[in-house]
Amino acid sequence: MARWEPNAAERLTEAAMALFEERGYAKTTVGDIATRAGLTERTFFNHFSDKREVLFAGSEQFVGTIVEAARAAPKAEAPLDVVIAAYASTSDFFEERRPFARRRSALIAAHPELQERELVKMMSVAAALTEVLVQRGASAATATLAAQTGGAILRVGFEQWTRDAKDRSLAFHLRAARRQLEGIVRGRPAGSRRSSTS
Amino acid sequence: MARWEPNAAERLTEAAMALFEERGYAKTTVGDIATRAGLTERTFFNHFSDKREVLFAGSEQFVGTIVEAARAAPKAEAPLDVVIAAYASTSDFFEERRPFARRRSALIAAHPELQERELVKMMSVAAALTEVLVQRGASAATATLAAQTGGAILRVGFEQWTRDAKDRSLAFHLRAARRQLEGIVRGRPAGSRRSSTS
């Protein structure tokens, strides 16, 4: 028998999410979270580098998955398609935990402090993808632009995914956003807006 | 004669930048900054809501300028062009303070804590632009995608601008990035378009 209850980090995350939902991020102290998980404040900081990280723990491994998918893409694939395929590789992962992802996503949307952290994480993924693209032979400028644009597509696609009443996959929404982007870059929105007067 | 030395906020910003450059962000306390500016810690927090904001003070007015430029764009202009024109409207502003902007930009690049804040600011601009695009008749999806993609272009263009040995304008680099994006979205190989932006 284990000396302590197992899954301390997981318990802390669950406690944190529950408290953030009840009282909000600012009104929840790290001590509150730890107590709710049956631990002490110091133990919280042994598991997470700071209060925000409690919602971003799995992200390192996540970056790894995405980078791996990018590396595995066919040599001939164009940069933007590599990036989108890489993000799409996480689709199944999200599919399995749609409720959790939605809950988490709502918390982040409601708290600027958490948005800050999420944006940095996304940018670090974009940076990693940029490097992969360069290794695949793209110019630095092309790689950066493709990775950054892919990030834009992901933000839009992910938002659609969380809102989608039909529960279509993230990969689906990424493809949709990518297609729409083609029209936008050419100056013709996908909806082919007919605002001849207004 | 004024009771206190004028421009307290400005002095605090200058002191902060100098100290961040000397010791780094983490090793600089708010007390240090205030003392260097001839003020107290409490006064610092009267001027800035938190330690990071000392480098992001002018940003509200900045958003205003950008939004205004977006509203002023010709009715027929396509969404992405509206966004880029809006960002390009800040070109002169940056041109006048290129040294300051570079210095600030280097600090942000060197400190993740500051990157967090900058990303949120950029996203708030993107959100504001999204709203403007919707008011101009774009669909919600098109508006979001155009604003987000514009953000990607800005990041890339701005980076080129800070690195540019030839001191070409931000507007120039935005146009270059936009042109390059067209090729990327179509899946063309990197070198197909002459890009003199590095």
Place this chain on the structure above:
DNA sequence: TCTCCTGATTACAGTAACTGTAATGGAGTT
């Protein structure tokens, strides 16, 4: 069984970021 070692947890003390509130005191006004 006894002992040593491991490692997650904890106790405790300390720094620094912020907040709320009330007081200060020179400058402009009456």
Place this chain on the structure above:
DNA sequence: AACTCCATTACAGTTACTGTAATCAGGAGA
């Protein structure tokens, strides 16, 4: 001269985070 204004300050308090040493159940080896 009395009076108001308000940027600044003093002071006390909370909370995020850090460094360090102590605890102590269980596994490994003797």
